[in-house]
Amino acid sequence: MSEEKQSFQAEVRQLLDIVIHSLYTDKEIFVRELVSNASDALEKLKVTQLTENHIYQAERESQIEITTDEEAKTLTIADTGIGMTREELVQNLGTIAHSGTKSFLKNLQEKGSQGGGMIGQFGVGFYSVFMVAEKVNVFTHSWQVDAPGLCWTSDGREGYTITEADADRGAKIVIHLKEEFAQFAKEYSIKDLITKYSNFVPFPILLNGERVNQIEAIWLKDKKDCTPEQYEEFYRFTAKAWDKPRFTMHFTSDAPLDIHALLFLPEENPERFGFGPTQPGVSLYCKRVMIDPNPEGLLPEWLRFLRGVIDSADLPLNISRESMQDSALVKKLGSVVTKRLLKFLEKQAVDDPEAYRNFYAGFSRYLKEGIVSSHEHREALSSLLRFESSLQDEGSLSSFDDYISRMKEGQKEIYYLAGSARSVIESGPYIEAFKARGIEVAYFTESVDTFVFDSLSEYKEKKFVRADQSDIELEDHALDGDSLSEEETSSLSTWWQDAMPDSVKEVKSGKRLIGSPVVALVPEDAPNAQMRAMMKAMGQEAPEIKPILEINPRHALVKKLSALREKDPEVATLVARQLCDQALLSAGLVEHPQEMAVRMNAILEKLL
Numbered sequence: 275m276s277e278e279k280q281s282f283q284a285e286v287r288q289l290l291d292i293v294i295h296s297l298y299t300d301k302e303i304f305v306r307e308l309v310s311n312a313s314d315a316l317e318k319l320k321v322t323q324l325t326e327n328h329i330y331q332a333e334r335e336s337q338i339e340i341t342t343d344e345e346a347k348t349l350t351i352a353d354t355g356i357g358m359t360r361e362e363l364v365q366n367l368g369t370i371a372h373s374g375t376k377s378f379l380k381n382l383q384e385k386g387s388q389g390g391g392m393i394g395q396f397g398v399g400f401y402s403v404f405m406v407a408e409k410v411n412v413f414t415h416s417w418q419v420d421a422p423g424l425c426w427t428s429d430g431r432e433g434y435t436i437t438e439a440d441a442d443r444g445a446k447i448v449i450h451l452k453e454e455f456a457q458f459a460k461e462y463s464i465k466d467l468i469t470k471y472s473n474f475v476p477f478p479i480l481l482n483g484e485r486v487n488q489i490e491a492i493w494l495k496d497k498k499d500c501t502p503e504q505y506e507e508f509y510r511f512t513a514k515a516w517d518k519p520r521f522t523m524h525f526t527s528d529a530p531l532d533i534h535a536l537l538f539l540p541e542e543n544p545e546r547f548g549f550g551p552t553q554p555g556v557s558l559y560c561k562r563v564m565i566d567p568n569p570e571g572l573l574p575e576w577l578r579f580l581r582g583v584i585d586s587a588d589l590p591l592n593i594s595r596e597s598m599q600d601s602a603l604v605k606k607l608g609s610v611v612t613k614r615l616l617k618f619l620e621k622q623a624v625d626d627p628e629a630y631r632n633f634y635a636g637f638s639r640y641l642k643e644g645i646v647s648s649h650e651h652r653e654a655l656s657s658l659l660r661f662e663s664s665l666q667d668e669g670s671l672s673s674f675d676d677y678i679s680r681m682k683e684g685q686k687e688i689y690y691l692a693g694s695a696r697s698v699i700e701s702g703p704y705i706e707a708f709k710a711r712g713i714e715v716a717y718f719t720e721s722v723d724t725f726v727f728d729s730l731s732e733y734k735e736k737k738f739v740r741a742d743q744s745d746i747e748l749e750d751h752a753l754d755g756d757s758l759s760e761e762e763t764s765s766l767s768t769w770w771q772d773a774m775p776d777s778v779k780e781v782k783s784g785k786r787l788i789g790s791p792v793v794a795l796v797p798e799d800a801p802n803a804q805m806r807a808m809m810k811a812m813g814q815e816a817p818e819i820k821p822i823l824e825i826n827p828r829h830a831l832v833k834k835l836s837a838l839r840e841k842d843p844e845v846a847t848l849v850a851r852q853l854c855d856q857a858l859l860s861a862g863l864v865e866h867p868q869e870m871a872v873r874m875n876a877i878l879e880k881l882l
């Protein structure tokens with residue numbers, strides 16, 4: 275039969291123009307595109323074999339054979355798949371069938387070139403070969419016994435020819451490389467690309483006669499058919515790790531999206547030695563073919579310690595890196611997987627608290643980072659937090675749900691304090707009032723915790739309240755001992771405030787104190803000691819703080835001071851200031867402790 279010259283459909287020419295000039299920055303992905311076409315063709319053959327008795331060259335094994343020829347600058351990718359008839363060649367490699375691509379092109383025409391970044395979302399697969407090829411031959415024979423062998427040839431410009439030719443069943447794509455892309459005719463560079471993108475293609479891939487893909491796509495298998503050893507082996511491969519996975523999460527879903535995910539939480543926190551942020555390590559696949567080894571914008575940043583694979587048949591294979599970040603589909607995928615992961619962790623915490631505790635010790639920072647960085651998973655992340663508390667023994671950890679279950683009747687708030695250690699918090703002035711009333715206070719001892727509570731305002735409709743805040747109304751408590759009268763207390767407060775107008779906002783009496791004479795409370799809108807320390811560490815000036823002094827009218831020191839101010843106003847003023855500074859000191863708010871020593875000497879001198 276004679277040669278047929280045919281023009282590409284106008285849209286194809288347009289598409290080729292874009293593909294060649296602007297589509298992908300990564301030229302190498304054409305290998306992935308052709309290998310996945312080959313894999314699809316083999317898959318389709320399998321399906322055809324189920325219903326058809328007569329298959330051309332039925333004995334040929336299902337495989338993909340790749341050959342490189344450096345001298346001729348050719349790369350050949352051949353499969354033993356379903357092949358194409360003449361009509362199919364014209365239809366598949368000469369027109370654009372995808373309606374999405376068509377409307378995209380229309381859009382592009384209307385808007386000029388701005389849409390270039392979007393094009394990766396549409397099917398351009400086969401045509402990507404023209405980024406690197408000056409000429410392409412496709413030798414093909416359909417599975418149908420009476421179809422002819424054919425050769426399709428094109429330079430990717432105006433059109434193509436189809437001639438009859440010797441061809442085996444399947445398709446053999448011979449790529450004549452452009453001079454500047456001759457590297458794709460080197461065996462090692464193709465080998466790298468196959469291991470990078472196509473290692474899990476379910477058919478043997480032979481490169482110059484040798485099998486190159488080894489690993490089975492175990493994430494697509496049923497969970498019950500996978501052994502822990504297989505998971506471990508795959509983890510080490512995919513994470514390039516030597517340890518074992520700490521937790522393995524393997525799940526499949528078909529709604530709202532088709533997802534096969536196999537995710538690993540490593541044993542070791544990769545950032546534990548302060549090496550800086552680790553690279554995200556969950557690869558994105560579409561039907562066993564890798565789309566991106568570390569896709570940005572798929573999972574939230576704080577999950578960068580995760581390893582593994584997410585495979586979704588709903589993704590367009592040709593999605594480009596540029597378009598991925600904006601893709602609503604990718605966002606949805608990431609969000610669904612994140613939710614599943616958080617649920618998984620919650621279940622681990624219940625099923626094996628010890629294992630969860632160990633995980634938490636190494637990875638709590640990532641969870642906290644998640645809380646601070648976005649709203650989306652805040653509540654689920656908060657329920658994963660663990661802390662010690664005033665009513666629990668040292669070393670025992672609780673969750674907010676535990677806390678809520680122990681709340682006193684009528685208690686509406688979750689009280690907490692942040693400090694560098696349990697002992698520091700407990701030696702501070704704020705706990706005693708809560709202890710005396712049997713109200714639990716959660717302790718947070720990591721430096722990031724202040725930021726966490728900056729972003730968190732409530733959990734399951736219970737407001738978080740810092741226990742050192744000035745506006746807390748604690749329920750009345752039966753108080754022991756004689757007290758100054760209300761009048762005496764109020765006049766002492768006024769005098770006290772006048773004695774030190776610059777350093778306190780207000781002096782008032784309160785019921786929260788049991789064993790201390792005075793406590794310094796931080797106004798609700800002011801940064802507390804931990805926040806101030808953080809600001810300083812970051813080189814920021816912490817704003818001046820004027821605490822509210824709450825005095826204990828039942829305390830002997832306060833009662834004596836009330837009497838002293840009549841007798842010896844000078845010493846009384848010194849003592850008032852000293853008590854105030856001591857309260858600030860235990861609140862971690864003293865800026866100039868030297869002054870205290872000088873004043874103490876003055877007091878001693880007067881009294882001795």
Ligand code: ADP
Pocket residue numbers: 307311312315353355356357358366367397398399400401444445
């Ligand atoms: P897509 O794979 O997204 O459909 P392509 O441009 O890569 O888009 O391919 C277009 C069509 O050409 C495919 O749908 C398929 O029908 C056909 N095709 C491509 N490669 C092969 C092959 N190796 N064997 C058989 N058919 C193929």
